[in-house]
Amino acid sequence: MKYLDEYRDPELAQRLFAEIRRITTRHWAIMEVCGGQTHSIIRNGIDQLLPDEIELIHGPGCPVCVTPLEIIDKALAIASRPGVIFCSFGDMLRVPGSAKDLFRIKSEGGDVRIVYSPLDAVRLAQQHPDREVVFFGIGFETTAPANAMAVLQAHRLGLRNFSMLVSHVLVPPAIAAIMESPTNRVQGFLAAGHVCSVMGTWQYQPLVEQYRVPIVVTGFEPLDVLEGIRRVVLQLEAGRAELDNAYERAVRPEGNVAAQQVLSEVFEVTDRAWRGIGVIPQSGWRLRDAYRAYDAEARFAVGDIQTRESPICRSGEVLQGMLKPNQCPAFGKECTPRTPLGATMVSSEGACAAYYQYGRFIKAEEVGVAR
Amino acid sequence: MSEGLNVEGWSCPLPLRDHPNIIMGHGGGGKLSAELVEHLFLPAFAEAGAVDMGDAALVAIGGARLAFSTDSFVVRPLFFPGGNIGELAVNGTINDIAMRGAQPLVLSAGFILEEGMPLDQLAAIARSMGAAARRAGVTLVAGDTKVVDRGHGDGVYITTSGFGVVPEGIDIGPTRAQPGDVIIVSGSIGDHGVAILSVREGLEFGATIESDTAPLNGLVAELLDETRTIHVLRDPTRGGVASALNEIALASQVGIVIDERKLPVQDAVRAACELLGMDPLYVANEGKLIAIVPSSDAERLLARMQAHPLGRRAAIIGHVTADHPGLVVARTGIGGTRIVDMMVGEQLPRIC
Amino acid sequence: MCLGIPGQIKEIYEMNGIRMGKVDFNGIVKEVCLAYLPEIDVGDYTIVHVGFAITRLDEQSALETLALFQSIGLLDEELRTDAAEEEAAA
Secondary structure, three states: OOOOHHHHOHHHHHHHHHHHHHHOOOOEEEEEEEHHHHHHHHHHOHHHHOOOOEEEEEEEEOHHHHOOHHHHHHHHHHHOOOOEEEEEOHHHHHOOOOOOOHHHHHHOOOEEEEOOOHHHHHHHHHHOOOOEEEEEEEEOOOOHHHHHHHHHHHHHOOOOOEEEEEEEEOHHHHHHHHHHOOOOOOOEEEEEHHHHHHHOOHHHHHHHHHHOOOEEEEOOOHHHHHHHHHHHHHHHHOOOOOEEEOOOOOOOOOOOHHHHHHHHHHEEEEEEEEOOOEEEEEEEEEEOHHHHHHEHHHHOOOOOOOOOOOOOOOHHHHHOOOOOHHHOOOEOOOEOOOOOOOHHHHOOOOHHHHHHHHHHHHHHHHOOOOO | OOOOOOOOOOOOOOOOOOOOOOOHHHHOOOHHHHHHHHHHHHHHOOOOOOOOOOOOEEEEEOOEEEEEEEEEEOOOOOEEOOEEHHHHHHHHHHHHHHOOOOEEEEEEEEEEEEOOOOHHHHHHHHHHHHHHHHHHOOEEEEEEEEEEOOOOOOOEEEEEEEEEEEOOOOOOOOOOOOOOOEEEEOOOOOHHHHHHHOOOOOOOOEOOOOOOOOOOHHHHHHHHHHOOOOOEEEOOOOOHHHHHHHHHHHHHOOEEEEEHHHOOOOHHHHHHHHHHOOOHHHOOOOOOOEEEEOHHHHHHHHHHHHOOHHHOOOEEEEEEEOOOOOOEEEEOOOOOEEEOOOOOOOOOOOOO | OOOOEEEEEEEEEEEOOEEEEEEEEOOEEEEEEOOOOOOOOOOOEEEEEOOEEEEEOOHHHHHHHHHHHHHOOHHHHHHHHHHHHHHHHO
16 A cells, blocks of 8 residues: 555664664653554554663553543433434544443443544434434544534534534643653653644644653654654754654644634634543633534533542553553453553553553563564 | 542452443454353353354264354345345355364254345345355255344344264364464455445445355365365454454464464455554454464465465465464564454444 | 545545545545645545545655665665775775
């Protein structure tokens, strides 16, 4: 597949691994922000082939992991209502709320449907004028333009039965929050490539300057991830802290202006609670007043949600790189992908789920799996 | 930003595993399905339960061994590129029997019909079933029909059962894999699952992929003609090649190593999986088999497969090892390694 | 957040007032919203995320990146080869 296969070339990958090994002289802790990057790292076995000195900390760039518990519970409450068709991306179906998840709601009779695009939900609203169609609008800046367009479309078509449960989160405030944390260990960032395709790279320059930390905009294919790591390590070894774009084929400094215009038309910045981390000021988007009619939180009075997070789940610390999944007492015991306590064990790129696989492999390695 | 964690307040957690009801994941062919069988059904059927969890049960009767199997089909949509629920139902049970090395003889078919289902659709399904059975040389000998109220079914659910005789000296089953064995897959993986997704509501795309539904008893006969020492045969349906290999690794208490670069995958299937963020290893197949065979037989069996119309793209994809028993490990495209775990519920499209 | 796949634009049209297109992903053709790429054309490649094209793939940059990967380690190899030859000659 063009623009994919070339960036999965094993020979070039070996070259990049060798080069990273060559230039690394000491321990560096690097965070990849995006869940898609975490997935690529685990999926391709990249973390095992990197030199031991390079520590990859899987960041909070996974909407599955960070969507606030309260919003999940609201989603569950709305999806349970008779007459509602609740549409969501597949990722969200297994995320545990205080007591259930969307799969459970489906088993109890809720009409929960997986859609590929938010426009599919708009289409459903057109096809079922007698039902309330609600779309679970989660995601980072990459997904927000699609969700914004769905709201605009609904508005244009005069649909009265479409609404969106919005929970958008933003990357730059998350990076700031991580760097502000007194226990932070992250020394360099791989910024999320597709987030930057939309928003551009200019938002990261202030972060580079304020925190003196290298930030390299990175793609998702194995060669892209390795190149991002190589560039961060180069900077760290040389004591530099700069903004760099290693994903130029898909990212321009100004980003996608048309998307940004629609985003500012439909959304406004708001404080947002990140599951397991807490409230990060001005770190999310919500619908503007002009589009309040499409806000599911306003349409469905689901007030008085009492959230109950598992008392022993430490997803938040994991998300910030403060705790390794296998350092959590519940890891692999009460908490497994089959019986997740928190979102980081549910999502395929949640750090805990990723470690679960890796951790078992460590045991396998002891028995001599060939590299 | 994060409030320090209150270590004092910790206590035994309420596991979120409680599923008082059946959820969709129980039908996915992964861990949830396995647990349902192991913890709910098998204990209840304890006196008569089959033990080795192979595709078909072996029943000794009058000096012969029968391979007996049953399978239910609830696929939506009923008609999809490459076939319909009818031939899926016929081929599915034929294949379960064939995976024991037996030639299927007879099938029964039970229908649960939803009130309001169009008769011409049912007729088309029935015709396909007859044709599929004829193609495989199997007779449909018994059947049953029930009707349920509108809204209580998806048009039609079909259950087929059948049996065949396992030839003397053949011992094929999921516990038989041995270190050193070679793993062969009979063709491209992921075709059926993607064909279904290509028409399912919410995930439509113009795809050129057809379901690979096919009866494999002819192919199995070819293989057994070449050698009787095949250890394991398995058709990787729900849960895909990954789940099938995991089950075998557990049942045989061996480790399995596969090479991702060797997996045959059609370009369009690969593209569809990329688009949805799915892994072809976990996508269902309905006309493919996995054969685990002694290494000395591997090349000959591969050649035999490739000479058969249903095995043209057969390939060696890995081997069995004594290391890491119960684990399936894959060498990735760039030379890394990853664990290919059993699916938990069903594989879901993702955006992340 | 970021599953975006490259595909080639085959057709552009309007539907319900929005710019849409058919994008080909190696044989899979999907309807994609092109509203955010008003200048993209048939034949161009784009990254698609949840049914929306979010950026045009720049062929030139892509080639340059690949060339960079090809060259990585080469200079070092040359230097090591030179050093080895020097040592052998000494």
